[in-house]
Amino acid sequence: xxxxxxxxxxxxxxxxxxxxxxxxxxxxxxxxxxxxxxxxxxxxxxxxxxxxxxxxxxxxxxxxxxxxxxxxxxxxxxxxxxxxxx
Amino acid sequence: xxxxxxxxxxxxxxxxxxxxxxxxxxxxxxxxxxxxxxxxxxxxxxxxxxxxxxxxxxxxxxxxxxxxxxxxxxxxxxxxxxxxxxxxxxxxxxxxxxxxxxxxxxxxxxxxxxxxxxxxxxxxxxxxxxxxxxxxxxxxxxxxxxxxxxxxxxxxxxxxxxxxxxxxxxxxxxxxxxxxxxxxxxxxxxxxxxxxxxxxxxxxxxxxxxxxxxxxxxxxxxxxxxxxxxxxxxxxxxxxxxxxxxxxxxxxxxxxxxxxxxxxxxxxxxxxxxxxxxxxxxxxxxxxxxxxxxxxxxxxxxxxxxxxxxxxxxxxxxxxxxxxxxxxxxxxxxxxxxxxxxxxxxxxxxxxxxxxxxxxxxxxxxxxxxxxxxxxxxxxxxxxxxxxxxxxxxxxxxxxxxxxxxxxxxxxxxxxxxxxxxxxxxxxxxxxxxxxxxxxxxxxxxxxxxxxxxxxxxxxxxxxxxxxxxxxxxxxxxxxxxxxxxxxxxxxxxxxxx
Numbered sequence: 313x314x315x316x317x318x319x320x321x322x323x324x325x326x327x328x329x330x331x332x333x334x335x336x337x338x339x340x341x342x343x344x345x346x347x348x349x350x351x352x353x354x355x356x357x358x359x360x361x362x363x364x365x366x367x368x369x370x371x372x373x374x375x376x377x378x379x380x381x382x383x384x385x386x387x388x389x390x391x392x393x394x395x396x397x398x
Numbered sequence: 399x400x401x402x403x404x405x406x407x408x409x410x411x412x413x414x415x416x417x418x419x420x421x422x423x424x425x426x427x428x429x430x431x432x433x434x435x436x437x438x439x440x441x442x443x444x445x446x447x448x449x450x451x452x453x454x455x456x457x458x459x460x461x462x463x464x465x466x467x468x469x470x471x472x473x474x475x476x477x478x479x480x481x482x483x484x485x486x487x488x489x490x491x492x493x494x495x496x497x498x499x500x501x502x503x504x505x506x507x508x509x510x511x512x513x514x515x516x517x518x519x520x521x522x523x524x525x526x527x528x529x530x531x532x533x534x535x536x537x538x539x540x541x542x543x544x545x546x547x548x549x550x551x552x553x554x555x556x557x558x559x560x561x562x563x564x565x566x567x568x569x570x571x572x573x574x575x576x577x578x579x580x581x582x583x584x585x586x587x588x589x590x591x592x593x594x595x596x597x598x599x600x601x602x603x604x605x606x607x608x609x610x611x612x613x614x615x616x617x618x619x620x621x622x623x624x625x626x627x628x629x630x631x632x633x634x635x636x637x638x639x640x641x642x643x644x645x646x647x648x649x650x651x652x653x654x655x656x657x658x659x660x661x662x663x664x665x666x667x668x669x670x671x672x673x674x675x676x677x678x679x680x681x682x683x684x685x686x687x688x689x690x691x692x693x694x695x696x697x698x699x700x701x702x703x704x705x706x707x708x709x710x711x712x713x714x715x716x717x718x719x720x721x722x723x724x725x726x727x728x729x730x731x732x733x734x735x736x737x738x739x740x741x742x743x744x745x746x747x748x749x750x751x752x753x754x755x756x757x758x759x760x761x762x763x764x765x766x767x768x769x770x771x772x773x774x775x776x777x778x779x780x781x782x783x784x785x786x787x788x789x790x791x792x793x794x795x796x797x798x799x800x801x802x803x804x805x806x807x808x809x810x811x812x813x814x815x816x817x818x819x820x821x822x823x824x825x826x827x828x829x830x831x832x833x834x835x836x837x838x839x840x841x842x843x844x845x846x847x848x849x850x851x852x853x854x855x856x857x858x859x860x861x862x863x864x865x866x867x868x869x870x871x872x873x874x875x876x877x878x879x880x881x882x883x884x885x886x887x888x889x890x891x892x893x894x895x896x
Contacts, residue, residue: 317853319793319814319825320793321812321814323810324769324806324807324810325770325806325810325812326727326728326731326732326767326770326803326804326805326806326812327728327731327732327792327793327801327802327803327812328792328793328801328802328803328812328814328825329790329791329792329793330790330791330792330793330849330852330853331790348789349788349789349790352773352777352785353735353773353774353777353785353786354731354735354770354773354774354806355769355770355773355806356769356772356773368814368816369813386818386823387823387853388793388823388825388849388853389823390814390816390825
């Protein structure tokens with residue numbers, strides 16, 4: 313368990329942000345931590361959607377229960393956090 | 399006493415080369431300082447500055463300029479314009495002075511480099527006057543705001559800003575160090591005077607002078623005009639240097655120096671001038687939108703000048719043109735949201751009438767930028783100011799040192815342009831920022847952005863209050879909304895009436 317910095321690019325927001333996550337966090341937890349700095353601040357919530365994490369500009373999302381330590385990210389990796397149906 | 403006519407002696411006095419007997423030419427003009435690039439001295443002696451002035455003429459003109467600006471200031475001080483000016487305009491002045499005044503002194507050093515090390519005698523002659531110009535600009539832009547320190551500590555940032563690690567100061571220093579303090583004399587003449595001053599200084603000073611007059615701020619307008627007339631003269635040092643480089647087989651390098659300086663200047667002005675023109679200046683006093691001003695004064699003017707010199711438009715010209723609809727809106731929203739991190743009070747400029755103006759000037763604004771401002775406005779009107787204040791840092795670009803921004807809302811498109819170099823992951827806000835880095839990684843690779851400093855433990859405690867302390871922002875200095883959220887309340891009133 314260790315702090316791990318990522319570059320959060322949240323759907324609908326205008327700026328990338330530094331967000332500290334934990335290597336034990338799941339992708340859902342990563343999305344929540346990123347949402348804290350965007351949703352209800354500059355991005356309207358979408359309660360009927362789930363938030364998914366993917367590498368910047370990638371087409372595939374990471375599995376929701378995958379841990380940060382298993383994702384193979386570099387420190388400060390840029391991630392897109394997007395609203396999805398599932 | 400008979401005086402020899404100017405035309406008979408002028409060329410003699412500006413051709414100040416001589417034959418060295420105690421040192422070699424290489425010792426007299428070291429390459430790293432002069433940047434002659436193997437072009438022989440006879441070629442540099444063909445340097446022909448378009449604007450010619452003698453020292454007695456220079457002194458007489460400058461004395462008149464100073465007398466004019468200082469007497470307007472003295473006469474209007476009793477009028478206490480600052481006490482009744484719109485808070486958005488006050489913020490404009492405070493932001494301007496902090497970003498510009500001390501950098502004028504730095505520009506004096508850059509002019510000094512040309513005055514001593516340029517191989518072209520005409521460049522040395524002009525740069526001598528340029529050194530004096532920039533010294534005057536530093537003094538006058540420190541003296542004028544000093545009179546207002548009694549009104550707010552933020553005015554003191556005219557002098558303080560560049561001595562701090564505020565993010566905006568880091569960005570300004572990174573740019574000015576690159577184009578004017580850490581380049582040879584020829585590169586300085588191109589990057590500082592041609593790339594930066596010909597276009598962008600024109601815009602900051604002409605645009606602001608127009609807005610200042612409209613706003614009734616005659617003191618600021620006269621100061622700005624006084625500075626701009628100097629800029630118009632000494633900005634002409636780069637053109638002759640470019641002609642010599644191109645004529646001697648160095649067109650590619652000339653183009654590269656121009657391209658880097660134009661891009662980097664554009665990014666700095668997108669955060670400094672863009673918000674001022676489109677958001678801070680009261681609606682009724684706006685003469686042109688930032689985009690309109692950029693197209694008229696930068697895009698068209700540079701295209702013409704570059705073509706006249708035999709250079710091409712920069713490879714990123716289309717990107718820059720497209721960014722006129724995006725970048726400064728993002729910089730503004732970023733500055734406003736992270737307002738405790740700046741030394742001025744950002745004016746949101748997002749009230750009902752202002753948003754109509756933005757939609758007219760930038761069609762689609764409401765469904766993109768407006769979406770973010772909708773959430774902010776609702777929070778303010780529902781007593782949730784806390785949600786309109788930051789709890790982390792924006793990610794900044796490793797070239798321009800400014801937040802990585804893009805279009806939000808329905809047309810969301812925020813792009814990072816990363817680069818892994820020698821094991822370090824760099825992030826850039828645009829292709830052109832990354833391209834600047836790739837042209838000379840040795841020059842840039844060691845620089846640490848605010849984020850790098852945060853992650854390496856230089857900022858303690860490692861949280862937002864720690865970052866504010868690192869930036870040197872004390873009580874009474876941190877920015878807050880310039881109009882105390884009156885613009886948001888206007889929407890509430892509108893809804894109640896409806």
